[in-house]
Amino acid sequence: xxxxxxxxxxxxxxxxxxxxxxxxxxxxxxxxxxxxxxxxxxxxxxxxxxxxxxxxxxxxxxxxxxxxxxxxxxxxxxxxxxxxxxxxxx
Amino acid sequence: xxxxxxxxxxxxxxxxxxxxxxxxxxxxxxxxxxxxxxxxxxxxxxxxxxxxxxxxxxxxxxxxxxxxxxxxxxxxxxxxxxxxxxxxxxxxxxxxxxxxxxxxxxxxxxxxxxxxxxxxxxxxxxxxxxxxxxxxxxxxxxxxxxxxxxxxxxxxxxxxxxxxxxxxxxxxxxxxxxxxxxxxxxxxxxxxxxxxxxxxxxxxxxxxxxxxxxxxxxxxxxxxxxxxxxxxxxxxxxxxxxxxxxxxxxxxxxxxxxxxxxxxxxxxxxxxxxxxxxxxxxxxxxxxxxxxxxxxxxxxxxxxxxxxxxxxxxxxxxxxxxxxxxxxxxxxxxxxxxxxxxxxxxxxxxxxxxxxxxxxxxxxxxxxxxxxxxxxxxxxxxxxxxxxxxxxxxxxxxxxxxxxxxxxxxxxxxxxxxxxxxxxxxxxxxxxxxxxxxxxxxxxxxxxxxxxxxxxxxxxxxxxxxxxxxxxxxxxxxxxxxxxxxxxxxxxxxxxxxxxxxxxxxxxxxxxxxxxxxxxxxxxxxxxxxxxxxxxxxxxxxxxxxxxxxxxxxxxxxxxxxxxxxxxx
Numbered sequence: 001x002x003x004x005x006x007x008x009x010x011x012x013x014x015x016x017x018x019x020x021x022x023x024x025x026x027x028x029x030x031x032x033x034x035x036x037x038x039x040x041x042x043x044x045x046x047x048x049x050x051x052x053x054x055x056x057x058x059x060x061x062x063x064x065x066x067x068x069x070x071x072x073x074x075x076x077x078x079x080x081x082x083x084x085x086x087x088x089x090x
Numbered sequence: 091x092x093x094x095x096x097x098x099x100x101x102x103x104x105x106x107x108x109x110x111x112x113x114x115x116x117x118x119x120x121x122x123x124x125x126x127x128x129x130x131x132x133x134x135x136x137x138x139x140x141x142x143x144x145x146x147x148x149x150x151x152x153x154x155x156x157x158x159x160x161x162x163x164x165x166x167x168x169x170x171x172x173x174x175x176x177x178x179x180x181x182x183x184x185x186x187x188x189x190x191x192x193x194x195x196x197x198x199x200x201x202x203x204x205x206x207x208x209x210x211x212x213x214x215x216x217x218x219x220x221x222x223x224x225x226x227x228x229x230x231x232x233x234x235x236x237x238x239x240x241x242x243x244x245x246x247x248x249x250x251x252x253x254x255x256x257x258x259x260x261x262x263x264x265x266x267x268x269x270x271x272x273x274x275x276x277x278x279x280x281x282x283x284x285x286x287x288x289x290x291x292x293x294x295x296x297x298x299x300x301x302x303x304x305x306x307x308x309x310x311x312x313x314x315x316x317x318x319x320x321x322x323x324x325x326x327x328x329x330x331x332x333x334x335x336x337x338x339x340x341x342x343x344x345x346x347x348x349x350x351x352x353x354x355x356x357x358x359x360x361x362x363x364x365x366x367x368x369x370x371x372x373x374x375x376x377x378x379x380x381x382x383x384x385x386x387x388x389x390x391x392x393x394x395x396x397x398x399x400x401x402x403x404x405x406x407x408x409x410x411x412x413x414x415x416x417x418x419x420x421x422x423x424x425x426x427x428x429x430x431x432x433x434x435x436x437x438x439x440x441x442x443x444x445x446x447x448x449x450x451x452x453x454x455x456x457x458x459x460x461x462x463x464x465x466x467x468x469x470x471x472x473x474x475x476x477x478x479x480x481x482x483x484x485x486x487x488x489x490x491x492x493x494x495x496x497x498x499x500x501x502x503x504x505x506x507x508x509x510x511x512x513x514x515x516x517x518x519x520x521x522x523x524x525x526x527x528x529x530x531x532x533x534x535x536x537x538x539x540x541x542x543x544x545x546x547x548x549x550x551x552x553x554x555x556x557x558x559x560x561x562x563x564x565x566x567x568x569x570x571x572x573x574x575x576x577x578x579x580x581x582x583x584x585x586x587x588x589x590x591x592x593x594x595x596x597x598x599x600x601x602x603x604x605x606x607x608x609x610x611x612x613x614x615x616x617x618x619x620x621x622x623x624x625x626x627x628x629x630x631x632x633x634x635x636x637x638x639x640x641x642x643x644x645x646x647x648x649x650x651x652x653x654x655x656x657x658x659x
Binding site for chain 1: 149150152178179181182185210212258262287291292293296297402405406407409410418419507508509510511512513515
């Protein structure tokens with residue numbers, strides 16, 4: 001059971017879904033992320049990560065967004081309820 | 091005169107709508123940040139002339155970057171806003187819409203990319219949305235023109251509704267409420283492009299696809315470029331232009347001042363397009379016979395990559411490398427544009443967030459990125475001696491680009507911000523749209539480059555006739571021969587490089603250089619100094635002080651690289 005477990009976007013596995021809880025950053029970062037639809041309460045799916053600490057891509061609504069590795073460490077996500085045997089859903 | 095502004099998030103199709111409304115063709119692509127300046131156009135509404143401005147995309151009216159500040163600033167000059175919305179991203183786009191509705195300016199909404207909502211299983215109740223927002227809403231498809239007439243017909247209905255919310259939390263709550271009422275989603279199947287998107291997202295698959303795309307692009311550019319040269323350009327010059335010039339040559343008495351200027355020196359009694367250097371011979375052949383074919387093939391490939399939506403994906407893969415150069419991955423987009431022409435490449439550095447990044451990116455483009463005209467000439471001239479020599483030129487440029495970027499990253503104060511960018515969905519580009527964009531760029535090249543090339547060839551001939559080049563060559567001889575191992579005559583080409591680099595490479599042709607000397611002179615010419623057009627843009631974008639700094643770096647880097655090549659090769 002992963003219910004209620006919080007981690008950063010960077011730590012999530014590819015294909016995992018969750019809800020943004022908070023953004024550990026200043027107002028500037030919050031505003032930039034908000035413009036792209038990433039804000040507390042939004043459901044996100046981690047789509048990919050890149051080798052060598054490169055950007056992380058996520059999907060929020062129907063948009064794919066790439067965020068730098070450092071930013072991905074500042075986006076805190078609460079993972080969706082996950083039961084063993086479930087397959088990842090998109 | 092009424093002034094209408096096209097405002098919306100990046101990559102929602104503002105430029106395509108702009109072209110549809112005004113009939114003014116401008117470059118539109120499938121990546122955020124295509125429009126960095128603003129473009130004005132006009133159309134007639136009844137008796138009245140209306141001005142339309144394509145504003146760079148912005149996510150919010152609380153600006154977070156320079157480009158967004160520009161957009162917000164421009165709102166003050168408008169009489170009406172066409173808010174362009176990506177219908178497949180209603181919630182995020184309405185954030186800007188609600189901010190716009192609070193301003194005292196009439197708004198009409200174009201619900202663009204309407205065709206995409208259907209394949210994505212998104213249903214939007216347009217009438218209900220109109221009621222909730224209190225402004226006219228017209229579904230449109232910018233690339234095909236669907237809904238444009240209706241949009242224009244409803245301009246007079248644009249209005250300032252009473253919108254009440256305070257603060258961003260209340261705004262988001264209201265947006266959530268609107269979206270719930272007007273949008274319903276139904277299941278849709280994965281399209282084949284979505285499968286391709288998944289493959290590109292894969293860590294290893296992405297790198298593999300990038301290598302495949304880049305090598306296929308390079309091969310295609312060369313294949314098409316060489317094909318046009320050998321099957322169209324050369325035969326046309328040989329069968330149509332040469333006989334005309336021969337007649338003119340006879341009429342001018344096969345010699346004398348005018349003959350030298352117009353036709354140039356005969357080589358073995360014939361006109362030689364690469365060596366005669368007359369205004370009508372080499373002056374026409376370089377831009378139209380040698381360079382234009384590569385301009386066509388380069389921009390054909392670039393246009394496809396842009397419209398498919400591949401470039402932002404490449405930016406993600408390049409992010410880690412670009413951070414070593416003080417940039418982030420998105421800087422690859424201005425860099426790739428620079429391979430066509432450095433001028434739009436340097437303009438596009440505006441999509442980068444900080445001044446530091448713009449300085450580094452613009453300097454690196456002008457040193458390490460050869461434009462299509464220069465590349466066409468290098469491939470043509472150096473390639474005659476063997477492709478390994480062409481590879482040496484490209485390799486030297488790439489190494490300089492990396493090393494100078496690395497040094498700048500460690501010496502210019504500040505840090506490089508991280509990438510944060512929307513990845514557009516893959517789209518299958520429409521052939522007509524690709525063709526229009528290609529025509530726009532190719533005709534731009536002919537209009538802008540041809541007169542400069544002709545003027546350059548004219549100036550060269552006059553300076554030769556006056557003997558000025560000899561004194562410059564003698565003065566520069568020590569540096570050229572000792573450091574670079576080049577004959578003193580090559581200085582003439584380097585000087586001409588200030589005007590047009592393609593002509594400058596052309597001037598190396600009659601000098602009978604060795605392969606090594608050709609490699610050195612081509613590399614130095616590419617890095618040494620930007621051409622006049624690039625220099626003007628650098629000065630405008632960076633200011634005088636930083637341009638001088640960049641120019642100093644270029645000269646030092648070119649001499650160092652040329653000197654090293656002379657020692658090693």
